Amino acid sequence: MASRRDIKRRITSVQNTKKITKAMEMVAAARLRRAQQRIESTRPYAIHMMEFIAGLAKYIEVDPERFPLLQQHDEVRRVALMALTADRGLCGAFNSNIVRLAQERMHEYRSQGIEVDLVVVGKKGAGTFRFQNYDIAATYAGITDRPTFLDAQSLAYRAAELYTGRQVDRVVLLFNHFVSAMEQRVTEQTVLPVQEQVVETYTPDSAAPHMDFLFEPRAESILNDLLPSYVEMTVYRALLESTASEHGARMTAMRNASESAGEMIDKLTLAMNRARQASITQEILEVVAGADALS
Amino acid sequence: MADDRHFLRLEVVSPDGPVFAGDVAMVVVPATRGELGILPRHAPMVAQLTIGEMRVKTLDDLWIRLAVSEGFVKVQFDKVIVLADAAEMASEIDVPRAEAALERAKERLDMLRNGRVPEDEEIDHYRETLALKRAKNRLAVVKKG
Known part of the structure; x- marks a missing residue:
């Protein structure tokens, strides 16, 4: 059995770890709130x-042939996968989920x-792929903490x-969609070609079909x-979602870590008390045995 | 005329959120083919904007100036919606910050041009060019005022 001093030392060390994880949890919570606000503020735009x-699509014949970003390529020979990971770890399965999905798709x-x-965004993902000897076309670091437009x-x-x-016939984004601090959904979204339903389905009430618009320069x-x-905008939202998810995941991971640290401290304290009690009993036994021997 | 509307409802929105919203008397925007003035009861219009200065005349005859980047404007039913990649009110532009951004962009473009990019950094030409243009525009708008 470990001595009392050993146990005491461990308790102190776990307590310090708990302080750190607690602080990280709080920082993540604050950042999460900010990240959520940023997602919210992109909505009007x-x-x-x-x-x-x-x-616009109402006024002109949208012929995909004339818009390179709408145009489907006849044959898909090469796909660009953009995986959004984080620059930092300690956020649960956040990074590994994306890496795993990317590998599956590949x-x-x-x-x-x-x-x-x-294409990998975030140091963590880039590091993992590089370690596993994948060919990486491009990496971006230093943007996931506070992505800008x-x-x-x-x-x-x-x-x-x-x-x-x-050079590629499709561009796919892989990112963590933010559902809540507890839940991040790994999402796959085709960015290019621009999906035609974007142009077709969204019809606002205010777009009265009879209005004659002036276009400056031409509608096309x-x-x-x-x-x-x-x-x-699609990429921006994905980046923001990913950042919010990262903070959410880190918050949850750190909360779990703090909780287990607490449990561990309880267990160690119990063990320490037992050890103390054992040593006291031992001492009494020794004193009694000594007294017996004298009489 | 029977129409008693003598103002426009203006909304300026950037990807980071709404920048300006309110009733105004006139709006001047930097369109791709020159400045475009919009008065109440303007015909419905959609125009493309370039980077530059946007001016707004309030109902009290004051001019508000904004620095805007590429974007679009839609005019319909006396409602003007400006969508810009970036937009700031001239009064809210942080000059030291804009200057720092300008220097940084210049420096990074120089590094790229001379092939002296530090090992652990990646510089995107497109991003830095945009950053440079925006910082220049912000400073130009502030200095005019």
Whole structure:
């Protein structure tokens, strides 16, 4: 049995660990709140943008042939997978879920004879893939902590460039969709080609069909510019969702860690008391035995 | 005229949230082919915006200026919606921050041009060019005021 001093030392160490996990939990909770607010504040922009696109689509014949981002490629030979992970760990299965899904998809595509370009956002994912000797087309670090629209724009621009240049025939985003602090859903979303239902289904009440709009410059060129913006927005939302999920996952992981630390402290305290009691009993026995021997 | 509406409802929205919302007398936006003034009872219109300065005349005849990046504007039923990649009120622009952003973007573009990118960093040309343009625009808008 461990001595009292050993147990005491362990208790102190677990207590210190608990302090750290508790602090991390609180930081994650604060960041989660901010991240959720940021998701919320993108909503007006996203809604207006959908209205713009849907409104425009009414005025012009949307011929996918003329919009490279809408155009389906006849044959899918190469797919770009964009996996959104975090720069930091200690957030439960957050990173490994994405890595696992990405690996599954890669094997699926490969078995169909489709090549895969892997784009990884976040140091953790990049590190894992590199360690496992996967070919990585591009990595982005330092943006997941506080993603800006600029970051989303550069990612979207890269994706659009690959797609219109026919280097890839589809761009898929893999990210953690934020449901709650306890739950993050691993989501797969096709970003390019822009899914046609985006243009077709969303019809706002205010888009009266009889209104004659002036377009400055032409409707087509406006739509041509709106589509990339739509892609940017999709990527931006995914980045924000992923950040919120990361903080949520970390909060939950750290709460669990704090709880187990508490349990461990209880157990160790019990063991320490037992050891103390045992040593007292031992001492009494020794004293009594000594007294007996003298008489 | 019987129409008694003499103001526009303006909403300026960026991906980070609403920037401005309110009733105004006139809106001037930087469209791709020059500035575009919008007065009440303007015909329905959708226009593409370029990076630049947007001016808003309030109902008290004051001018409010904003720095906006690429985006779109929609006018319909006296409602003006401006969607911009980035938008800030001139009065809220943080000059030291904009200057720092400008320097940083310049520095990073220089690194890229001279091939002196540090090992552990990745620099995206597109991102830095956009950042540079935006910082320049912000400063230009502030300095005009």
